[in-house]
Amino acid sequence: MPRIVVDVMPKPEILDPQGKAIVGALPRLGFTAFSSVRQGKRFELTVDGEVTEEILAQARDAAETLLSNPVIEDVVNVEVVEA
Amino acid sequence: MTELPLIGEAVAVAEQAPGARRLAGARIGVVTFPGTLDDRDAARAVRLAGATAVELWHADTTLGDVDAVVIPGGFSYGDYLRAGAIARFAPLMSKIIDAANSDAKLPVLGICNGFQILTESHLLPGSMIKNDHLKFMCRDQILRVENNATAWTGDYAVGQEITVPLKNQDGQYIADEKTLDALEAEGRVVFRYVGWNPNGSRRDIAGISNAAGNVVGLMPHPEHAVEAGFGPELGSGTEGLGFFTSVLNKIVGGNK
Numbered sequence: 001m002p003r004i005v006v007d008v009m010p011k012p013e014i015l016d017p018q019g020k021a022i023v024g025a026l027p028r029l030g031f032t033a034f035s036s037v038r039q040g041k042r043f044e045l046t047v048d049g050e051v052t053e054e055i056l057a058q059a060r061d062a063a064e065t066l067l068s069n070p071v072i073e074d075v076v077n078v079e080v081v082e083a
Numbered sequence: 084m085t086e087l088p089l090i091g092e093a094v095a096v097a098e099q100a101p102g103a104r105r106l107a108g109a110r111i112g113v114v115t116f117p118g119t120l121d122d123r124d125a126a127r128a129v130r131l132a133g134a135t136a137v138e139l140w141h142a143d144t145t146l147g148d149v150d151a152v153v154i155p156g157g158f159s160y161g162d163y164l165r166a167g168a169i170a171r172f173a174p175l176m177s178k179i180i181d182a183a184n185s186d187a188k189l190p191v192l193g194i195c196n197g198f199q200i201l202t203e204s205h206l207l208p209g210s211m212i213k214n215d216h217l218k219f220m221c222r223d224q225i226l227r228v229e230n231n232a233t234a235w236t237g238d239y240a241v242g243q244e245i246t247v248p249l250k251n252q253d254g255q256y257i258a259d260e261k262t263l264d265a266l267e268a269e270g271r272v273v274f275r276y277v278g279w280n281p282n283g284s285r286r287d288i289a290g291i292s293n294a295a296g297n298v299v300g301l302m303p304h305p306e307h308a309v310e311a312g313f314g315p316e317l318g319s320g321t322e323g324l325g326f327f328t329s330v331l332n333k334i335v336g337g338n339k
Contacts, residue, residue, distance in 0.1 A: 010212075014257060017213045066172070069165055069203065071210040072257065 002051045004059040007077035008068040009040035040076070043067050051080045106133040109334045111327075112149035114179075114197075116141040116170045120157030121194065121306060128306040129153065132327030134334075141173040146189075150334045151234070152179055156195030156251075156304060166211060166253045167199030180204050188297040190234035190330050195251055198290070198300030206298045207291055208266070209258030214251070215283025223315035224249035224303050225277040226289050230270050233296040234333045238325040244277055245322035246315045249303040254282035256289075256302070266291055274301050 010016045016038045023037040045059055056078070063075045111129045113136055115122045126136035137149050141159075146152070159170035170176065182189035183206055193201035201207045214220055225246050228239040239245070258266070263285055266272050274290035282302070290301025305323025307314060314320030 013259075014212065015215070017215055017217050017255075021217055066168065067164070069168065069210055071202070071208075071259075072212055 001049075002047050003081045004045040004047060004051060004056065005077065005079050005081050006043040006045065006059065006063045006067055006075065007040060008043070008063070008073050009076050010038060011072060011074055014072055040073075041067075044081075056080065106331050106335060107135055109134040109151075109331055110137050110147075110149045111135070111330065112137045112139040112146065112152040114139045114141060114152060114154050114175060116157070116159035116173060118158045118161055119155055119196070121155040121304065122157070124304075125153045125155040125194070125306040128309040128324065128327050131309050132324060132331055134327070134331050139175060141170065141175050143175045144178070146175070146178045146182055149189075151190035151330050152182075152192070153306075154179075154191065154193040154197030154200055155306065156197060159196055159200065162196075162253070165199075165203070166196060167201075167203040170196075170200045171203040176200070176204060180206060183293070183298050188234075188295050190333060191298045192235050192326060192330070193298075193300035194304055194306060195254075195302055198302055199253065201298060201300040207293060207300045208262050209256055209285075209291070211253045211302070212255045212257055213253050214255055214281070219250070219252045220254065220281050221248070221250040222281065223247070223317050224281060224289075225317070226274045226301075226303060227277050228273070229275055230273045230292065230296075232270070233273055233292045233299050233329075235299040235326045235329050236273060237332055238329040245305075245308075245325070246318040246320075247303045247305045247308040247323045248315060249281055251282070251302055254284065254302045256282075256284035256291075258285060263288075269294060273299055274303075 018039045019037040026034050060078050068075050111134045113122050113126045129136040183191045199211050202210050223246050228243045231239045231241050271292050273292050275287045276289050280287050292299045305326040308323030
């Protein structure tokens with residue numbers, strides 16, 4: 001069954017406290033190549049049947065209204081992934 | 084619901100005052116979502132202030148005849164997705180949003196998770212993210228009252244400092260600079276943290292109001308500072324009670 005993948009990231013201008021904690025932990029494990037980490041969210045919406053334009057539009061709408069908060073987050077990707 | 088007094092008689096502060104009967108006629112709703120934590124304390128604070136507490140359930144489709152609403156703290160829906168994000172779409176919330184925006188301007192107070200629900204509902208601007216130090220914080224917190232013209236702060240003086248408990252993980256209030264400037268210019272920053280800022284909130288903001296002043300949200304917990312012996316050790320321990328007496332005065336049209 002096809003899935004619609006929605007990726008949500010904290011807005012670039014907003015400090016991401018979780019990402020900051022992760023970037024602090026990386027060098028302790030020897031991963032020294034990374035100067036910054038930002039943590040986002042990935043949602044997978046399963047569709048029974050074909051993903052029509054109407055369903056994709058619904059997913060975009062849901063991404064903007066429920067899955068993300070536009071004050072602090074951006075929807076950076078909405079795409080269909082065939083199983 | 085009746086409750087045994089924990090210390091002495093749980094007599095409302097307003098009960099001895101003239102007009103006590105009118106106060107008790109005021110009905111203040113307290114909303115419970117799955118995962119709400121502080122609804123019982125909020126209802127007790129309402130009763131101690133002299134009003135009648137009305138239990139409201141998130142799935143209710145009417146507000147009944149309440150004169151004001153408290154959205155208490157906790158972890159509605161386990162803070163899944165974002166704190167307050169799922170609660171915002173509960174059936175009762177659409178009624179509260181309509182009533183708060185109506186001409187009647189229903190007074191609404193959001194405490195902690197309730198504040199998060201109010202921002203997710205767009206009744207208040209901005210949002211909360213994780214505390215800048217990433218730790219859950221629980222302490223007695225001094226706040227400065229910046230605006231006593233709201234429905235929930237009329238019994239305080241501008242500049243007054245009060246101590247109430249603070250306990251949260253996602254308490255860092257943020258908004259874009261334009262929104263923050265507007266909040267400042269319109270006097271809608273209602274409370275600021277005094278001394279150390281416990282979560283990195285912008286401009287030390289602890290609580291804000293909407294433009295009309297009927298909707299107020301804050302991260303700290305006034306409902307835990309309403310009864311001597313159980314509140315913060317700093318100050319009188321009952322410095323949160325003013326929220327609830329303020330709205331009562333507003334409802335019955337009394338003077339400060």
